[in-house]
Amino acid sequence: MNQSISEEEGIKTLNSMIEVIKKSEVIYHPSLFWEKLNKINLQQLQTSGYQNFKRTVNQNYFNFLVTSPINDQFISLFLKWLKNPKLGVFTSRFEGDKYLECFEHKFKLNPIQQFFYKLFVSMLWEYTGTIDKENLLEKLEEPIEGNPLRISYKGKLISQDLCNSILEYYSIMNHVPSDEKENLTISELGGGMGGVHSCF
Known part of the structure; x- marks a missing residue:
């Protein structure tokens, strides 16, 4: 089932995920590099919207x-x-x-x-x-x-x-191998x- 959520709900979900990570053990925290990059990405999504993510967030990668x-x-x-x-x-x-x-x-x-x-x-x-x-x-x-x-x-x-x-x-x-390509599962x-x- 394909369920879509509003942009506002998406940002809210992202923020709640960030809060969960902050409350977790330090070993699960992102490095300072990823914290800074995630902050930039989130700001770009809030400012320019999901509808422009290939013009903003995607350019960072x-x-x-x-x-x-x-x-x-x-x-x-x-x-x-x-x-x-x-x-x-x-x-x-x-x-x-x-x-x-x-x-x-x-x-x-x-x-x-x-x-x-x-x-x-x-x-x-x-x-x-x-x-x-x-x-x-x-x-x-x-x-x-x-x-x-x-x-x-x-x-x-x-x-x-x-x-x-x-x-x-x-x-x-x-x-x-060729004989394994038909039943392949990629994660x-x-x-x-x-x-x-x-x-x-």
């Missing part, structure tokens, strides 16, 4: 704002792309608003940053396609929930997060926002 050609990740991916260049990456489009909040900094991507970010994500999409034996890129699309940065490529919404989830999926499945601790689960 595994979404890298690669907006320059001298970024190490851009260079690495560009060198891979050069081995089999797909010129279609230059046709990707950045749609909608470009506002973000990373940690406590709010900003808007300028046109140059937008160009390199959409190019990076499109090259990542093509790189992911080189190992995508199960055609997950064709089956999956970036969900609209959370108001992601909207990059349109090959007629669908793509994202760095979805590519990374597919790459993580294969990093698991490439080590599972993930600290699963974040659950991107990898969509691949299974």
Whole structure:
């Protein structure tokens, strides 16, 4: 059964969870790093809302704002792309608003940053396609929930997060014997926002 709760109820539940942890034994307390990050995340949710979590909270984790050609990740991916260049990456489009909040900094991507970010994500999409034996890129699309940065490529919404989830999926499945893949149960601790689960 899929039950949804209001944003206000969600924040209230998060606060009550934090209070329970504070009352628990010290061994179960998060480190100062996680306390600070959780405080920032909660503030972002209260200020910008759950409906924008991919523009706020998600930016604090595994979404890298690669907006320059001298970024190490851009260079690495560009060198891979050069081995089999797909010129279609230059046709990707950045749609909608470009506002973000990373940690406590709010900003808007300028046109140059937008160009390199959409190019990076499109090259990542093509790189992911080189190992995508199960055609997950064709089956999956970036969900609209959370108001992601909207990059349109090959007629669908793509994202760095979805590519990374597919790459993580294969990093698991490439080590599972073929005869065990049919009856496999996966349990993930600290699963974040659950991107990898969509691949299974």
